[in-house]
Amino acid sequence: MNYKSFIIKIFIRVILMVSLILTLVYFSYRNEFTYAIVLGIGLFVIIYNTYTFIKRRFLVIEDFFNAVKYRDFSRGFSEDVAAKDIRFLYKGFNQVHQTIKEINAQNHAQYVYLQKILEMVDIGIIAYDLETGNVLWSNDSFLKILDVPSFKNISFIERRKPELFTTIFETFHREGDSVIITSENEKIKTLVSDTIFEVEEDTFKLLVIQNIDDTLNKNESESWKKLLSVMTHEIMNSITPIASLANTLERNLEDLILKEKDEATELIDLNAGIKTIKNRSEGLLKFAKTYRSLNKVTNLNKQKIRVTELFTNIELLMQPSIEAKGIQIDFINTNERLSLQIDVHLIEQVLINLLLNAVDACKEKKGAHIRVEAIENVNRSIIIKVYDNGIGISEDIQENIFVPFFTSKETGSGIGLSLCKQIMLLHKGRIQVKSNLGEGTVFSLYF
Structure with missing residues (x-):
């Protein structure tokens, strides 16, 4: 049963009502009122029946529109308990409901999917x-x-x-x-x-x-590693044969000097020059090997360790030599339960390097004091801070102290803080510095 049957039913009712009206007019004109009254009652019944017939279907449609208006797609329309043409309406409405529910479910799934992506x-x-x-x-x-x-x-x-x-x-x-x-x-x-x-x-x-700090740090670290790799490779390839040849010439000249004895003055001078070449070549090789350590740190051997244990290890190693220089050092852990998943050897190396820098900054300071402190911030990230009240670092060079080869010390190599930065990047962390001239410095390790 579909909309055609609905139209046919209405059409039949309309024809019937028109016929009754014409017949009623005819009997009224003939003054046959008995027939007219009967036909009038029949006409009223048909009109009322047609009204209720149409009203019932419009109420069904209105019910559907309200469901759409208020987005109430939880209910369904029973297709078994109504007239055939109404069942047809119910069936159509149920199909529309189901389609809208499927669209809503798809939209919700896409929204949740997009939300999860944006959260990640x-x-x-x-x-x-x-x-x-x-x-x-x-x-x-x-x-x-x-x-x-x-x-x-x-x-x-x-x-x-x-x-x-x-x-x-x-x-x-x-x-x-x-x-x-x-x-x-x-x-x-x-x-x-x-x-x-x-x-x-x-x-x-x-x-x-x-x-973009992390991205810049990572790109910068990778660039320096590639540069250092090329430099150390080229230096060692160039200097190694020179050092080997100088060593051979030195041995040959020493044999000749022993044979010639009194007439070996020029050979002695030549041997001294070759020794100088040999010593400088070996020095350059040692220099290149030192900077190769920046490239060796690529993998981590992580293990879980309590911060208290980490501090104890560093304290046993560093405290005697630091206090022997008249510098007070304290280790403070705000939470005994704090623990880290780290490469212990490498992080110990970072802390030792920072402590040695702190000692160097405090060496001419009266009442020198170094403090190593572990805290947990609101995001439950662990931060280890190394404070000193030394000479401080001027603001114009603070951005350069992590650059390989850069150093403000007369005897510095410029490798220590670069290595510290690379180790922290490998741990998915970072190292930052805050310093004021004459007041001191604090290095922060964020895990």
């Missing part, structure tokens, strides 16, 4: 209403980069971090700008971009922020 990326994303400031959506990376808890309106950032609010939210970054922000009390370099979009009558701003 390490790029911060937020969308909010430009007029009200209400947050439409944001991911965890955004909160982590800005170092803030979850919030529903950007006015929260305005109250808590007004400078950050002005830099990130009030300033437009259409082309993408490099912005330095403070997160976890440390300055990090970020890339910020935004765009405006409209949904019906509402205007939204989509803001994207990326921490």
